[in-house]
Amino acid sequence: MVELLHTDRLLLRNWSATDAQAALKIYGHDDVSRWLHDSERVPDAATMQAVLQRWDAECNDMAPGTGRWALTLRGGGPLVGGINLLPMPVPEADVEIGYQLAPEYWGRGYATEAARALAHRAFRHSLVELFALVAPHNVRAAATARRIGMEWVGESDKYHGTQLQVFRLRPDDLTRAGQK
Numbered sequence: 117m118v119e120l121l122h123t124d125r126l127l128l129r130n131w132s133a134t135d136a137q138a139a140l141k142i143y144g145h146d147d148v149s150r151w152l153h154d155s156e157r158v159p160d161a162a163t164m165q166a167v168l169q170r171w172d173a174e175c176n177d178m179a180p181g182t183g184r185w186a187l188t189l190r191g192g193g194p195l196v197g198g199i200n201l202l203p204m205p206v207p208e209a210d211v212e213i214g215y216q217l218a219p220e221y222w223g224r225g226y227a228t229e230a231a232r233a234l235a236h237r238a239f240r241h242s243l244v245e246l247f248a249l250v251a252p253h254n255v256r257a258a259a260t261a262r263r264i265g266m267e268w269v270g271e272s273d274k275y276h277g278t279q280l281q282v283f284r285l286r287p288d289d290l291t292r293a294g295q296k
């Protein structure tokens with residue numbers, strides 16, 4: 117189980133198998149899946165349901181502070197996206213933040229709002245830095261990383277076997293970005 121979080125507009129909560137149909141609008145969409153590390157588009161609701169069940173089960177074994185959250189609009193609104201804090205492949209002590217929105221909800225600041233809230237929470241859980249790994253032409257994901265205060269620290273293929281832009285967030289970066 118992940119801890120519930122509220123922002124002004126969003127509720128961050130556990131994934132449930134009943135989210136499958138709405139989640140397919142995110143993970144079944146080419147404009148989203150092409151940017152994810154495995155690049156695999158989820159083909160149908162049954163597969164999506166199995167993926168969500170796996171994510172929910174994995175969360176039980178994860179280190180405190182990490183996990184996968186579904187993003188819904190507050191007040192019983194629709195599922196708009198997902199956000200995760202996951203251990204990096206190398207070194208495993210590092211944590212990656214990843215965000216995904218259904219394309220119909222891009223351009224409203226939801227990923228930024230969720231990422232800020234999750235980063236504040238992660239730093240309260242004693243994490244000292246977070247990373248984002250962004251494919252070279254993924255302009256929107258890089259812009260979100262910068263909007264929350266992340267700094268570009270380099271480029272590497274050591275994480276997922278393909279060249280990725282590495283962004284890092286520390287507590288001071290988050291505070292500074294929040295003051296702008």
Ligand SMILES: CC(C)(COP(=O)(O)OP(=O)(O)OC[C@H]1O[C@@H](n2cnc3c(N)ncnc32)[C@H](O)[C@@H]1OP(=O)(O)O)[C@@H](O)C(=O)NCCC(=O)NCCS
Pocket residue numbers: 147148149151152214215216217218221222223224225226227228229248249250251254256257259260263
């Ligand atoms: C990456 C992704 C989540 C970014 O979505 P997004 O809606 O652009 O992200 P943000 O939440 O940062 O929103 C910023 C946009 O909302 C606008 N906005 C509106 N209200 C806002 C607010 N209150 N706060 C911030 N931005 C706001 C900004 O001006 C900006 O608009 P523009 O880029 O269209 O000019 C989305 O493109 C996506 O799901 N991509 C596929 C998956 C992916 O690449 N994930 C990342 C892998 S590393």
